Amino acid sequence: MKNESTGLTFQDIILRLQGFWADYGCVILQPYNSEVGAGTFNPATFLRCLGPEPWNAAYVEPSRRPKDGRYGENPIRMQQFLQYQALLKPAPHDVVDVYLRSLEALGIVLKEHDIRFVEDDWESPTLGAAGLGWEVWIDGMEITQFTYFQQAGGLDLEVVSAELTYGLGRLATFLQGVDSFFDLEWAPGIAFGELQRQFEVEFSSFNFDEADVPFHRELFDGFEAEADRLLGLGLVAPGYDYVLKCSHTFNVLDSRGAISVTERTGYIARVRKLARKAAVAYVAQRESLGYPLLPDDDPRRIAALAKEGD
């Protein structure tokens, strides 16, 4: 399918999305500097979706899924891939239309394609997070995960956010008319394969064959204890960092084949418990700060400030 003539490189696609969401009013953020399984794990989504404050943000998130690595041999499966994430809180009533306009911003002529919203309920057992929504298809290809958050950290959300997660690799193969992520043109003259393939080979080897299992088990236990301790001290940001480290370490152990079916449930429950603790601590912290992002005359802000003043 070479009929797409948008001529966008991978970096153009990112820049177009950044521009679109900046114009919409999103805070444009940078990726989080710790391994995450998806843009949802970035505190800009996981923590900010909690509580009553409004929040619109967008960012690229390089996401790690050790199990999905294929030694660089599979054209569309990788242990690290790029998501573009927009979080709109509260979800605006015209969020679907806004999303479609973002596709137009990429040069997609909507009437030339079959665009569908196919039921797909999302759940992250480790984050205790869940939502309802769709996969968005363009001509049969899934390019976005569209979710109305209902729960995070096991807490029912006070305000429902819409999370739009573009799979940048798939979107780019669609726009550039190529079949393999590695053949994508990242910048003029530079293919994505040049940037990423060697990483895929090496990390697949690490994830599947070389990661030291006893060491990673120890890491998990240590990260877990540290997260628990820090969150107990009310140090939400560093505490949550260690929750992320737990989650990633678990993923490494899992891809290494070190976790039996029985153990798996236990590990997931341990991370979920920490995620909940982080969520609860964050909510309390924002309240004690008087919900700074709420308008000054919002009764919740007034009540929070009054409570803090007591």
Add this chain to the structure above:
Amino acid sequence: MASDLLFEIGVEEIPASYIRPALAQLREALASELAAARLEAEVIDTYATPRRLTLVARGIPERQEDAEREAVGPPASVAFAEDGSPTKAALGFAKAQGVSVSELGRKETDRGEYVSVRVTDVGRSAADVLPGCLVAAVSAVGFPKTMRWGPDARFARPIRSLVAMWGGGVLDFEYAGVRAGNEVSGHRIWSPGPHVVAGSTDYLDVLERNYVIADVDRRREAIHRAAASAAAEAGGALVEDDGLLDEVTFLVEFPTVFAGRFDERFLDLPRDVIIAAMKGHQRYFAVESDGTLLPRFLCVTNTPPDNIEGIREGNERVLVSRLDDAEFYWKEDTKTSLADKVEALKSVVWLEGLGSLYEKTERLERLAREIGAAIGSAEVETAARAARLAKADLVTEMVKDGKEFTELQGVMGREYALQSKEPPEVAAAILEHYRPRSASDDLPEGEAGTILSMADRLDSIAGCFSAGLVPSGSQDPYALRRQAIGFVRMILERGLRVSTARLVGAAVDGLGVGEGDRERLAADVLDFIRRRARNVFIDAGYTYDLVDAVLGASLGDLVGARERLEALTHFRQAEDFEGLVIGARRASNILKDQAEHPFDPDALVEEQSRALADSAGRAATAVSSALEGGDLDAAVRELLGLRRPIDEFFDHVLVMADDPALRDARLGLLAKVRKLFLQIADFAKVVLAGEERTDGE
């Protein structure tokens, strides 16, 4: 003048499977609301797409009929003073009802005399009443999952618009933060709108002009017709799939069907794999010619046919990547034989605390042999081999995929067995051992598959029970009830004469539980199966009390239990049946708290006792030979013959005599009679005409 009510709930794309049930609920809720509001419609039509649920209630009257009712107020003694003058209570009641005190009457009730009055509720206009009906109807709809999106409401997906019109005007109300109006949205991309409608008359036309076919049947038929003709143009025939057609109907508002193509080399993959790749995720239809798939697929788009070329290419590319995955899995999996994969089951946990799938495999092999022997099967070896291989496909790349190919467990077992040159009967049994998957699903056709399916179910039930994973209430995460029902159905529908207790015993033995727990575990499992058998019999139309009577006597073999049930049902209206039941109950009641006494005919003195002993002795012989000959009717007839001697006995003999020797002899006689009954049924459990149902379960 009567006119039509148009009500459209405009939503973001609702899951396809939710739509039909939601429409039915909406329609029913609106009908009952209208009836309660005395505004019944002549008929209520429904329409739906992924983005709208619509009701058209035709012929709603302009106003409610006036309704007369009697209002009852305070007690007369409170409402009127002794001199007959009205108190505040009477005045208040009259005012509330809008009448004068002089109009109040009196009414005699169980609790004394009360003030009452007949009042007329003047009918309100439909425009005033309908909003309440609509809000109630939309609130009544339930979905498998609902969500919040902002306003204080839950629905399958956000509600974004409401159209509510009656008699040419808009009904004034709000729900979920949306105000009802007269504007519909068209196709999301081709003609979003909003578009004004005049009412039910132009609703469908306005939508169709804006790329939405709201009539479900029309859309479904259009897709089917287009798919059939696209298949014909592609040189084949549509592989019919009603479930898929239904799903696709609710995925699109404006369908176009096109045929796409894939590389012929993929046809080397098993048919079920290709279909799973096309249907499981992409919802494509397959095309075949003379029973063989063609390298073509049919895609239903949500677009007009204008730009189909590009859309076709996109879809072809997506399908290729799915078929690539399947081909990769197939090549990996066929590098070794299915039997070679059994070893890998050692590292797969079956259920927490219940060992590996390899251990389950070993148990299945043994249990299949035992079941085969118990039913006298000639296919024991086939069943045992199939048992050895039954779970091996769970470690194949294809089934581990975790997406659409995972559903092919069993199917891949068969395919890989055939590739590994296993006998076709073994391959078939591997596939069939997952049947029946539901209460109405087909049973395995072959005997080996039946044996293996029975073994798998018994092992799962006994295993879960041994680990304390017992279903309770609505909690049955391992679907043990369904599995037990499948087990019972196979025995009954295949007419397998085999002791249920023996099979359960074999399953329990395989688990290697401690001697102390063995008996209790076997009893629990047997009781669990007995209760499923009870449901199966009741669902088959037998009355519950006869089922309880038969299963209460003994579970025995289920085919025999069915014969006993059949005979009892046959004789239920017989002359002596009721008397016999009464006699059996008296015997049971007397024996309830007694130790067991031996039958000693010589210790009986009265004529009636001796007569009953003689009759029972003769009947016992006759019942035995009738049972041996499989003549259940004759056996029941023998028991009915005991009705008279039993009646005579109870009429003339007091069982609980003061003389202990005499009492023991009579108890011994009754115990013998009861034991004889229990060969057929516990007659005491039969409920007679006019009695209250006392359902113990």
